[in-house]
Amino acid sequence: MGSSTPSALLLLVAFLLNLLPATPWSRPPLAHLQVFTNFDCKANVHGALPKPRCQRNLWEGPSLPLPRLTLNTVHQCQQPGCQSCVRVHLALNATGISGLKLNFLVLTTNRFGWLRILKKKRNQMYTGNVWQVHLNCFPVENGQRVLVTLETIPAGMLRLNQSLFVASKQSGPEFHYTWLPEAQAFEVSAPEGPAVMVRLCHQLALGCEELDPPFHQQALVSRNRTALLPYGLLLPCLCIEASYDHQDSLRKKVCPFRDQPEIFGRDLWSSTQFEDSSNSDKNEMGMLLRSRCLIHPTASLCWKENVFPGAVCQDIPNSTATRLGQEYILEEVDVHPQLCFKFTYKNLSHVKCPHKADPAWTVSLSVTFLQLHLRFHSHVPSSFSSALCQLQTSGRCEPEPPVYTITHPEGSAPGVLDLILPWRSLNHCVLVWRSDVRFAGKQRLCPDVSHRHWGLLAFGVSLTLGLLITIILLIRWGLHRLHKDAPSRRSSRPILLIYSPDSEEHKKLVCAFATLLRSALGCPVLLDLWELGHVARLGILPWVYAQREHVGREQGQVLLLWSAGSARAYALWRGKASGDGRKAPEPHDLFGAAMACLQGELQARQEPCGRGTGSSPTSVNCVAGGTFPVLYAFFPATACLGN
Template sequence: MQFDCFPAKEGQRVDVSLKTIPDGMLNLSKSLIVADKQPGPEFHHTWVPAKRAIEVSVVPEGPAIIVRLCHQLALECEELQQHFHQQERVSSHRPALLPYELLLPCLCIEASYEQPDSQRKKVCPFRDLQEAYGPDLWSSTHFQDYSSSNKAEMVMTLSNRCLLQPNASLCWKESATPEAFCQDIPNSTATAGPDQEYVLEEVDVHPQLCFKFSFGNSSHTECPHQTDTAWNVSVSVRFLQLHLHFHSRIPASFSSVLCQRLSPSHCEPDPPVYTVTHLEGSSAGELDLILPSWVLRSCVLVWRSDVRFSGKQLLCPDVSHKHWGLLALGLGLGLGLLVTVILLVRSVLSKLHGDAASKCCSRPPILLIYSPDSEEHKQLVCAFAALLRSALGCPVLLDLWELNLVRQLGILPWMYAQREHIDREQGQVLLLWSAGSAHAYGLWRGKASAGSRLAPEPHDLFGAAMACLQGELQGAPGAMRQSEWVIAYFSKLCGRRDIPRALRLLPRYRLPQELPGLVRVLQGPSSSAPSWLRARAKTLVCRLLKAERKKGLRSRLYQPWKTSTGRLAGSLVPLAHPHLRKPNYT
């Protein structure tokens, strides 16, 4: 057996006893008086870096000694690995060359005389040598990764041959190649536990989000050992817009912002930030985020935004050589090459004269209200809001684009803050009505059963908007500006009769047929909708219907039926769909 070391001073008596259980099999007792401290063996050493060895010699006429290399730990000097562990006899006529595997700060030379229990002497020549804190130091360290994407936690333990405790923080690698630069992430320091365990919570575990270990002037980057990711994103250009397609197997929020690339490693963000969320409890699914505008040479930064630490991925669509063909394909919904050229010229002119245009033209904002019928319907809302912003050049206020702010304020404070902003800026509130809105309105009024449909709660966006609208409709005459609230609905998603009687005094517009009238109400009588806006709005609805049919929904959300009087009325078909859940803004 071997017992741990402990210090003893000169003149002290050390007693060691051992007995077995049961008694009588073995019983040992030893004593030792610690001798007075005497000078240890004298020797010289020379570092031979070319041979990765240390030469040891003794002074002339000096007694022979036994030398070895070892790694100095807390109290003992641990022998090197078997291939490099050797003890050599050194005399005045015969020096010894001791090879080492790695140049480490704890590499020491230990010498003693040939007789038993002789005084030992240790010299550690590399503690202050800068070369000892280089690649060999990190090669001697073993890293074990315990990170978990499901727990949003990065955990890494390390064990090394020297008792060193490096500092650790996070950094984001520009690419997966080993030599890629790793950009430091501020305020991401991890402290080591008792077993050299470094833990950081609320982290987007990603192969390019790594631990950066530092000791002195040396550093080493160690990335998660798992290569699969909990989510991924792809980008495509369609209709002069950036379409981001997310696939996530965990509940998470993802944000993006357009940026102008100034250098290979730097892209200047151009607010606002847009966010989409994969709700908790949902199975692995697909999410789409449509950014409202795009110009040539623009890129987008994408990151997971529901955690404290995440890296921003830079995505730049490749249109360097075949951008005419790609853009024509993106616009290929019946618009033709001529419209593509016109839009490209318009995009370039707006980029060159954007400052002048912003000074001479100030559009009133639009607050877009909707009912969260399904994830596909939310994508339709985002796409329609992006179209309005691109075509009309006005700010569109949408909670799906400001989820970070919504989480900070709460949905009700956010809703009323936007309502006050609309009132100050003489803007409009656009209520995008759907079959789900009619059912949600009945639930809000307490006149319908939840069934399998989405049951709005008092603290959701739709319920807050209905409460605000009802208060303004019942207020004093003149309290609400004329046409301040506008209702629009897509003809293939619901009918005019789905709008409650209490709201039929508000202006109502059928889309895409009555888009020009809606544009004039939103932006003034002199405004006109671009020729491509109606076709694009129609395409969005077709895409929504196609997506829902793929998921097993009924092909028609609105179905006519006859009343007892023989008249046709609107019948809402209940939809059983895995995505029709309560909205979660937390």
């Protein structure tokens, strides 16, 4: 019995100790001391500090005046008695500095420790002179004061001191406010209790920064004393902060418009600075954003039909930009003054276009008879596509097939590219865009149908209308004979148009003739000038062979437009040089490829235009298993000079 009494007492003492609250030093310490810097670093500690972990992390907050050492309290939980710690942020000019040392001293207990941060010698990522260091965080108990001292390595270049009283976690002082939008101010008062100091501030990453003058005032309020706090701009980070009128008082903040974009929308974008960082040589579009609030909107591309401020900006699908800090970058873009960034934040949108006025390429449109002439001026290697579109009453213009493409190859000097399109009707326009990049806007060009331009068109019509009508009648007469000979053939057989590239004017006339031929006969016309992109990818010989096989399968016709240039080229091709120094057409030329295809027919008839020529359609076996007729049209109206 005597021996059991001490044992019972020990068990009772152990039970009572378990009921007591844990002492502050019985809590588990923080696992690591997090050290974030904007340079590659290494860290070590001594004394009452956890093991450090140094990480490189770019600072995205607002720039601080140099040098700067700020402290603030962080509570690990919301319940009373939880562990607290002191968070440190510093910014300094690091010229001539290889590292720094932070000394921590708890004044009430004399607990001491230091943290040393050194810059790694081989630091290739950061070359600036401003160091940003964020420490999270030095553990301390509530009700204690901490002194933090900054020293540089080597010593003597800079020394900063800052102290902080760590209070218990409380709700802070109570206050009431009324928004007065007409006066652009808040009326603030306090309920029963001690007087409260109030001010307006902008809530940023580390704290609430005071407003710029003249809106940086503070006021003391109570139940019987109100204060009017004016502001300049309504922003989502605009807050009212209150504290008691003594040092290291607890603070309480209310941000009235944080989630009300319909109120702060206009002021948010007007207070934001946009800096263009695009690089047209790299096909890269960028925009740097600086805002008074720490916001991260999303950004995508849109295209403005014109440069007027109120013009609608059409969204470009799947064009979300990548954000690097406060800069937004998108690659493979046709950098153009009408291609803009569309920033979106909390259902608010703002369009910002590049400041560069000179694009990498321009295009102009001119009108001739039944055709549209596009002229491109490009400073960079690129490809351009265009398509006709029908202008609607709503203002939209949807592209219609086919799509015409022309290329300014890599390594070529800046120059001029010409593209000729058929013109279908007065309400047709042309959409033009750069097609060698992922993101590009479509420019809409509409022909000028003013009286002056119609006078020029009428003059051109008067010169060519009679000629074209005559040729169309001849072609229809030839096709009518073919229809009589083969009534079972379809009426929509294709026509392959072969010509000699005498001049640019001759090409325009060929395009006009092809357009009129397609409209008059209602059958597809195969013309290389309408498929420049396809011809560039395949090459002229594969394209001619492919069209030849297609005509053979569909029982179509080959139409050879014979001109004075065709006669000279044919004579050179046959070895009958005219002595003018010109070279015979090569096999990679359209006319040379056609001559090679029609070689059997041409050998049977010594010259298609000249002595002893005939004009009746014949059959030519140019491809194995495929036979199609060849028609001749003398174009322009140049009669055969033979007897």
